[in-house]
Amino acid sequence: MNTWKNEETTHKIMTELAKTVELFGLNPVEARLFSYLYLSGKPLTLDEMSEALGKSKTSMSTNIRSLSELNLVTRVWKKGVRKDLYEANSPLYKIFMDFYIKKWMDAANSQKKSLEEIQRLIERQQKKDEPSTDSDNITDRLKEIIGFHKELELLFKKAEGD
Amino acid sequence: MNTWKNEETTHKIMTELAKTVELFGLNPVEARLFSYLYLSGKPLTLDEMSEALGKSKTSMSTNIRSLSELNLVTRVWKKGVRKDLYEANSPLYKIFMDFYIKKWMDAANSQKKSLEEIQRLIERQQKKDEPSTDSDNITDRLKEIIGFHKELELLFKKAEGD
DNA sequence: TTTTTTGTACAGTTTAAACTGTACGTAAAA
DNA sequence: TTTTACGTACAGTTTAAACTGTACAAAAAA
DSSP states (O other): OOHHHHHHHHHHHHHHHHHHHHHTTOOHHHHHHHHHHHHHTSOBOHHHHHHHHTOOHHHHHHHHHHHHHTTSEEEEOOTTOOSOEEEEOSOHHHHHHHHHHHHHHHHHHHHHHHHHHHHHHHHHHHHHSOOOHHHHHHHHHHHHHHHHHHHHHHHHHHHHTO | OOHHHHHHHHHHHHHHHHHHHHHTTOOHHHHHHHHHHHHHOSOBOHHHHHHHHTOOHHHHHHHHHHHHHTTSEEEEOOTTOOSOEEEEOSOHHHHHHHHHHHHHHHHHHHHHHHHHHHHHHHHHHHHHSOOOHHHHHHHHHHHHHHHHHHHHHHHHHHHHTO
């Protein structure tokens, strides 16, 4: 019986994977929770997660919900089991890309819209006032910033198509 | 004189740009500081930044240092000016991609190495013991995780080449 | 030289995030 | 039905991050 050895190994791998997962913007507990779930390779209960990570059941409940909303884990039913079961989605690359690209596209698009709205306001204002050199500087910058957002959208759109 | 109007506009744009900048992993003050610097379009002193963001000079000092280490801003000399001057680097897309890709590549590579080291340890162990079904499960997962890291490296390598 | 100015190290404080235990609503089991 | 088990809302606490004022070293100005 070398279960202790597997636990130790699992823990090591979990720690490394969690570091990468954190780069996607997940907090440390979410990252470790997902990693542990993925390594387990089977659905787990809140109590099992709580035990494994050494955190409260409440913490598991809230963090698993976050993961679920990001489509990184799925709730699963198993006949005869009363407790909620969750398992990690897969494959890793696909699920993280889907979530990450959506996150970026939504954000970049939202900010771009706001910026374009500001741009419209400035244009409308400049028709009334005489154009000032000072605000020209800002409109130039604004154009650049909007262009930046367009480039970001393009980048992620490209990544989206594998 | 419509300086107040420009200040208001600058502030609005700064807020939007900062939201995007935060996605790159910068904290809120770093993000706003960079955005303000970029919009100013000229080198600024710590006092000016402090005044503009309503934060202490100490805070500006530490945050501008972070931005500098990420190659997002540059210290600049101007004859006759005693105070330190910093200006935002450009163009936006390039400087953020450079920094972001490096961050991901370094991290992904580091974690991949650790994981491969764990993989070697397991292999060495399995030669001694008889192979157990239990650890086979883990080695499979481990392989997938390492593959995941390779895919991430590829993705960013591709993004690196514009 | 002495005085003044500037950036930042550090300590202490404030603010926000993370975390947990208790309590309760809901649903299964008895 | 009553009883038991479960997930989570909420309040209070702990922990960590963010922030600032003071003090001081370094360098410019006088």
